[in-house]
Amino acid sequence: MPVMGAETFADGLSLHAGGGAFITAASFAALGWPVSLLSALPSPPFEAVVQGDIAAANVDASLCSKGDTAVGPQITVAIARGGDRSFLSHKAGAALPQMESLEGPWTHLHFGELRSLVEHQDMIAKARAAGMTISADCGWDDELLAQGESLAEILSAVDVFLPNEAEFDRLCASGLLEGAVPLTAVKCGAKGARARGVDGWIHQPTKPVQVIDATGAGDAFNGGFLSGWLEGQALSDCLIAGNICGAASVGQAGGTGGLGQIKGALTGAA
Numbered sequence: 001m002p003v004m005g006a007e008t009f010a011d012g013l014s015l016h017a018g019g020g021a022f023i024t025a026a027s028f029a030a031l032g033w034p035v036s037l038l039s040a041l042p043s044p045p046f047e048a049v050v051q052g053d054i055a056a057a058n059v060d061a062s063l064c065s066k067g068d069t070a071v072g073p074q075i076t077v078a079i080a081r082g083g084d085r086s087f088l089s090h091k092a093g094a095a096l097p098q099m100e101s102l103e104g105p106w107t108h109l110h111f112g113e114l115r116s117l118v119e120h121q122d123m124i125a126k127a128r129a130a131g132m133t134i135s136a137d138c139g140w141d142d143e144l145l146a147q148g149e150s151l152a153e154i155l156s157a158v159d160v161f162l163p164n165e166a167e168f169d170r171l172c173a174s175g176l177l178e179g180a181v182p183l184t185a186v187k188c189g190a191k192g193a194r195a196r197g198v199d200g201w202i203h204q205p206t207k208p209v210q211v212i213d214a215t216g217a218g219d220a221f222n223g224g225f226l227s228g229w230l231e232g233q234a235l236s237d238c239l240i241a242g243n244i245c246g247a248a249s250v251g252q253a254g255g256t257g258g259l260g261q262i263k264g265a266l267t268g269a270a
Ligand SMILES: Nc1ncnc2c1ncn2[C@@H]1O[C@H](COP(=O)(O)OP(=O)(O)OP(=O)(O)O)[C@@H](O)[C@H]1O
Pocket: 163, 164, 165, 186, 187, 188, 189, 190, 191, 192, 193, 206, 207, 208, 209, 210, 211, 214, 215, 216, 217, 218, 219, 220, 221, 242, 243, 244, 245, 246, 247, 250
């Protein structure tokens, strides 16, 4: 890892569109769903790369807003090493453009991170008014993870919550009750995932694969899990679909590199 006053050399460097919302959208699109991204694009010079990746993933970007050049681009430097990764991020204003209404062709709204859900709570009523179901990933956020008890109300307004194991443990330690959300899917890395619906917890192990870049595995998992859930599949099949998408993502650099294979892998597993 970089050390102040020294220089560290990486084996490789690549530039990708990222973020939980985009990677989950790309995972949905790879499974054949029409999907729109509602996000603020980074300002130049990164905007062109990100727009190219969004188009290549077959995700509609027409609702995205332009980045503000005055505050600089929102980018993350991800250093992947030894199966884990470290992030250095620059945040630049609101993550999503304001939407007056969510009436449209959409049936489901996914929040890429808990912070967006907390900052855009108006979207919950707008999604419900438009007849949509709602899900949210968690994402690492020290401040929010310490507020499990007070987040219970807002989390109970979504249908599916998808934290990873460390995030869920922190939220429960700070007072979130396990059953606060109707359906919780907890991602457990190479151990697979577990879900708690009306009948309690079920665990679905996975076959560990070699990790090239762990970034975005959880978001790719979301696309697979939610795709099964929206189709009314059994919870164990939703977990299997999530595990297949997560494993495809960790095997390649960036969050979406391995997603081209997931439709075939899911059909093979069915
Ligand atoms: N080494 C691995 N082998 C096989 N599958 C894996 C591996 N690592 C992750 N996965 C799959 O990806 C899913 C999500 O991974 P993880 O639990 O690391 O999520 P996460 O920490 O939210 O990831 P991120 O926040 O980087 O998107 C796991 O539940 C599992 O299905």
